[in-house]
Amino acid sequence: MIRLEKRPQPSRAWTVATPLLAVALTMVAGGLMFALLGKDPVVAIRTIFWDPLFHEQFASYSRPQLLVKAGPLILIAIGLSLGFRAGIWNIGAEGQYIMGALAGAGVALALYPLDAWFLFPLMVVAGALGGWAWAMIPAILKTRFRTNEILVSLLLVYVAEQVLASMALGLMKNPEGGGFPGSRNLQHYPAAANTELIAGTGMHWGVAAAFIAVIAVYVLLTRHILGFQIRLAGQSPRAARFAGVNPNALVVICLGLSGALAGLAGLFEVAGPGGRINIGFNQGYGFTAIIVAFLGRLHPVGILLAGLLMALTYIGGELAQFMLGIPSAAIQAFQGMLLFFLLGVDVLSNYHIRLGRRRAA
Amino acid sequence: MTALLTVEGLTKAYPGVIANDHVGFDIAQGEVHALLGENGAGKSTLVKMIYGLVQPDAGRMTLRGKPYVPASPSAARKAGVAMVFQHFSLFDALSVAENIALGMETPPPMRRLAARIREVSETYGLPLTPDRLVGGLSAGERQRVEIIRCLLQDPRLLIMDEPTSVLTPQEVAILFATLRKLAAEGTAILYISHKLEEIRTLCDRATILRRGRVVESCNPREKSAAQLAEMMVGTKLTAPSRAGGNPGGVVLEVSGLSLPSANPFGTSLRDISFSVRAGEILGIGGVAGNGQDELLDALSGEAAVTPGAVRLRGRPIGALGPGPRRRVAVLAAPEERLGHAAAPDMSLTENAMLTAAIREGLAARGFLKWPAAKAFAEKVIAAFDVRTPGPGNAARSLSGGNLQKFVIGREVLQRPEVLVVNQPTWGVDASAAAAIRQSLLDLAASGTAVIVISQDLDELMEISDRFAALNEGRLSPPRPAQGLTLEEIGLMLGGAHDMEVAHVAE
Numbered sequence: 001m002i003r004l005e006k007r008p009q010p011s012r013a014w015t016v017a018t019p020l021l022a023v024a025l026t027m028v029a030g031g032l033m034f035a036l037l038g039k040d041p042v043v044a045i046r047t048i049f050w051d052p053l054f055h056e057q058f059a060s061y062s063r064p065q066l067l068v069k070a071g072p073l074i075l076i077a078i079g080l081s082l083g084f085r086a087g088i089w090n091i092g093a094e095g096q097y098i099m100g101a102l103a104g105a106g107v108a109l110a111l112y113p114l115d116a117w118f119l120f121p122l123m124v125v126a127g128a129l130g131g132w133a134w135a136m137i138p139a140i141l142k143t144r145f146r147t148n149e150i151l152v153s154l155l156l157v158y159v160a161e162q163v164l165a166s167m168a169l170g171l172m173k174n175p176e177g178g179g180f181p182g183s184r185n186l187q188h189y190p191a192a193a194n195t196e197l198i199a200g201t202g203m204h205w206g207v208a209a210a211f212i213a214v215i216a217v218y219v220l221l222t223r224h225i226l227g228f229q230i231r232l233a234g235q236s237p238r239a240a241r242f243a244g245v246n247p248n249a250l251v252v253i254c255l256g257l258s259g260a261l262a263g264l265a266g267l268f269e270v271a272g273p274g275g276r277i278n279i280g281f282n283q284g285y286g287f288t289a290i291i292v293a294f295l296g297r298l299h300p301v302g303i304l305l306a307g308l309l310m311a312l313t314y315i316g317g318e319l320a321q322f323m324l325g326i327p328s329a330a331i332q333a334f335q336g337m338l339l340f341f342l343l344g345v346d347v348l349s350n351y352h353i354r355l356g357r358r359r360a361a
Numbered sequence: 362m363t364a365l366l367t368v369e370g371l372t373k374a375y376p377g378v379i380a381n382d383h384v385g386f387d388i389a390q391g392e393v394h395a396l397l398g399e400n401g402a403g404k405s406t407l408v409k410m411i412y413g414l415v416q417p418d419a420g421r422m423t424l425r426g427k428p429y430v431p432a433s434p435s436a437a438r439k440a441g442v443a444m445v446f447q448h449f450s451l452f453d454a455l456s457v458a459e460n461i462a463l464g465m466e467t468p469p470p471m472r473r474l475a476a477r478i479r480e481v482s483e484t485y486g487l488p489l490t491p492d493r494l495v496g497g498l499s500a501g502e503r504q505r506v507e508i509i510r511c512l513l514q515d516p517r518l519l520i521m522d523e524p525t526s527v528l529t530p531q532e533v534a535i536l537f538a539t540l541r542k543l544a545a546e547g548t549a550i551l552y553i554s555h556k557l558e559e560i561r562t563l564c565d566r567a568t569i570l571r572r573g574r575v576v577e578s579c580n581p582r583e584k585s586a587a588q589l590a591e592m593m594v595g596t597k598l599t600a601p602s603r604a605g606g607n608p609g610g611v612v613l614e615v616s617g618l619s620l621p622s623a624n625p626f627g628t629s630l631r632d633i634s635f636s637v638r639a640g641e642i643l644g645i646g647g648v649a650g651n652g653q654d655e656l657l658d659a660l661s662g663e664a665a666v667t668p669g670a671v672r673l674r675g676r677p678i679g680a681l682g683p684g685p686r687r688r689v690a691v692l693a694a695p696e697e698r699l700g701h702a703a704a705p706d707m708s709l710t711e712n713a714m715l716t717a718a719i720r721e722g723l724a725a726r727g728f729l730k731w732p733a734a735k736a737f738a739e740k741v742i743a744a745f746d747v748r749t750p751g752p753g754n755a756a757r758s759l760s761g762g763n764l765q766k767f768v769i770g771r772e773v774l775q776r777p778e779v780l781v782v783n784q785p786t787w788g789v790d791a792s793a794a795a796a797i798r799q800s801l802l803d804l805a806a807s808g809t810a811v812i813v814i815s816q817d818l819d820e821l822m823e824i825s826d827r828f829a830a831l832n833e834g835r836l837s838p839p840r841p842a843q844g845l846t847l848e849e850i851g852l853m854l855g856g857a858h859d860m861e862v863a864h865v866a867e
């Protein structure tokens with residue numbers, strides 16, 4: 001018989017070890033799934049986790065992709081983790097990401113072909129504001145009318161997608177694009193382009209921003225009163241009120257910060273790797289970032305590692321689709337397993353597992 | 362008498378403490394057995410092991426001659442062991458019968474269950490209506506729900522961990538009559554309490570724990586309360602003494618304070634007025650649930666009220682939140698220590714930061730000074746004799762009384778001008794309670810205006826200069842505590858509450 005006994009304090013060792021265990025379990029279960037699909041599991045796992053970084057032929061292309069994909073994931077997840085710690089559930093980062101991209105690109109397209117040093121910084125500000133404003137909708141509805149921020153933020157993703165489509169087909173359509181949907185390519189507009197900072201690494205301003213966010217949030221959570229209040233509100237709401245935390249202010253701050261960071265991620269994407277506003281420009285980064293946040297245990301360093309890992313499974317997954325013909329649904333199931341096992345083994349850090357009916361005699 | 366339960370060499374260690382160190386004792390059938398000990402002596406840990414909630418590291422238990430190894434509370438219940446916890450686990454929005462059904466493995470149909478509840482409640486003199494909502498019940502009535510839930514399982518051993526700390530004297534009388542009847546029928550009762558007079562009237566035998574070990578076993582009727590306390594602590598007790606200085610000018614003035622309750626089962630405050638002078642202790646008595654929590658919220662700033670309803674030296678502070686009130690030295694310690702006064706999963710250092718950041722200068726321009734917070738937590742631990750391996754331990758790992766000492770000490774050491782405490786010695790052992798009362802007296806002697814909200818009339822009479830009673834959200838005009846007779850206090854309390862006389866079928 002297996003029994004669970006609550007630990008007086010969460011175990012440090014297990015908190016670190018459970019993500020690793022979850023990755024291992026995912027490899028086993030995923031390998032089994034690939035085997036059932038008639039693929040060699042060892043080759044499939046190697047293609048996903050190893051080849052993107054070290055394959056002699058593909059690595060030169062896929063290695064920079066690691067940072068390109070991880071950058072937005074980390075940037076968004078870091079913002080989300082603040083709210084998640086406080087018990088404020090922003091599920092709509094995808095929408096804030098779109099609105100940030102639209103606002104930032106909108107500035108560039110409106111001023112085209114202005115060639116000024118301040119254009120890119122202006123876009124960055126606009127991107128953050130776009131995401132922030134979109135997140136303020138659930139924040140204000142929650143603080144004023146006690147609506148559920150999960151629902152509102154999620155539904156606003158679909159609204160944002162509609163806005164994106166209409167922009168791509170209308171206002172922001174490239175006048176020189178021969179009638180095709182989609183805006184001008186900002187990559188070809190030097191003053192607005194988010195270029196690679198170090199050639200061949202995939203490092204762009206968005207990745208730099210993600211690293212800065214990781215450090216800033218780490219300091220915030222461990223050294224700053226706001227971070228303390230966020231943790232307190234999540235663990236013990238009544239004690240937080242006794243400590244003087246204003247719950248409404250916290251909702252506005254957490255949703256606002258996560259929205260702004262998601263908006264930034266969108267801006268860096270549209271001005272960089274994405275290049276243009278178009279239908280389907282958002283690729284689910286906002287949703288995947290939720291997984292990344294939890295995979296990283298809402299801890300900044302954990303999120304950094306989780307973002308890199310998740311990016312790896314994306315790139316590796318594409319590679320596996322391309323090389324081994326594994327269906328994309330199977331890749332998604334594989335990524336889902338990762339979250340499933342993570343939450344499953346989470347029990348270990350809060351509980352002792354006792355085997356057998358009796359130990360002490 | 363044959364032993365019902367025998368415990369031998371039971372040992373349980375937690376990181377940094379041995380909560381139980383080779384504990385051995387036995388309980389006979391039909392015996393009311395007291396478990397005594399200071400805060401953190403290991404009483405709760407011991408009964409949790411008997412109830413299968415905590416697994417011992419070593420040791421052996423025998424129930425009715427057979428080895429007894431409860432792997433879980435439900436195994437313990439099957440073996441005939443039941444337990445009433447100090448903190449009730451009931452749902453406010455469900456009825457009495459529904460709550461009881463939730464705790465049963467195989468609940469009978471509602472109609473049958475309601476009939477059983479009536480039957481048991483009549484047999485044992487525990488008045489209770491099965492279809493009432495739990496949210497509207499007093500603490501004593503809630504406890505009856507828990508007891509009846511236990512009695513429906515027909516237990517051989519009933520464990521009660523500090524059952525009377527939230528009851529009125531009348532409710533205690535009812536409870537004792539019930540327990541005596543149960544014992545007469547052969548049920549053994551294991552009883553934990555810090556109220557020594559109660560133990561002397563109720564219990565046949567007492568086992569005394571000190572720092573995890575059994576130090577003595579005696580018949581409590583043959584000892585005085587002071588003797589029992591000394592056996593627990595191992596040293597002589599000193600009663601709190603007061604300096605008896607003259608109070609200064611009015612510091613805090615509350616006038617026409619009304620506050621609708623935030624929760625549907627709470628009590629609204631109605632037109633409360635009083636004032637407290639520097640160096641004075643105002644005692645506010647009354648049965649829990651008559652607006653105590655709401656009054657504390659209004660004074661701590663958690664609930665904002667009209668600015669003029671609360672004034673500090675004439676300055677309106679009613680609209681200020683908890684932070685700004687701390688800045689002007691109005692401090693508070695709420696009753697519920699886990700989850701209100703302290704965050705259970707945070708360390709004592711973090712819990713020190715929780716209320717002391719402003720006054721102790723633990724933050725500069727928003728950045729936290731953790732070493733200073735740790736030093737302050739250590740100061741509280743040392744000054745109030747909090748038993749814990751260190752400030753890095755989570756609040757929930759402390760025993761109830763030790764956390765209470767920490768919570769009170771944290772506010773007392775912040776040099777308040779006004780200190781409001783609710784149930785300051787709730788679940789605290791006799792010597793620690795004396796220490797806490799002494800610290801409140803000392804604080805008043807140094808010029809602080811102190812408001813003590815408590816259900817314990819003896820405590821209030823011991824330390825207050827003036828006394829007022831809170832009843833259904835109204836406060837009686839305060840009167841000098843000295844010379845107040847029991848009848849006068851009864852009249853002030855309104856007398857409306859639970860004066861029904863226990864009726865036990867003999």
Ligand SMILES: Nc1ncnc2c1ncn2[C@@H]1O[C@H](COP(=O)(O)OP(=O)(O)OP(=O)(O)O)[C@@H](O)[C@H]1O
Nearest residue numbers: 008375380400401402403404405406758760761762
């Ligand atoms: N889950 C736990 N983790 C770590 N230490 C614990 C835990 N539970 C209890 N302890 C420690 O074990 C000791 C005994 O605690 P216990 O709760 O049994 O005391 P108690 O006698 O019931 O005290 P009180 O009268 O204050 O309720 C204390 O030092 C306490 O800090």
Ligand SMILES: [Mg+2]
Nearest residue numbers: 404405760761
């Ligand atoms: Mg206890």
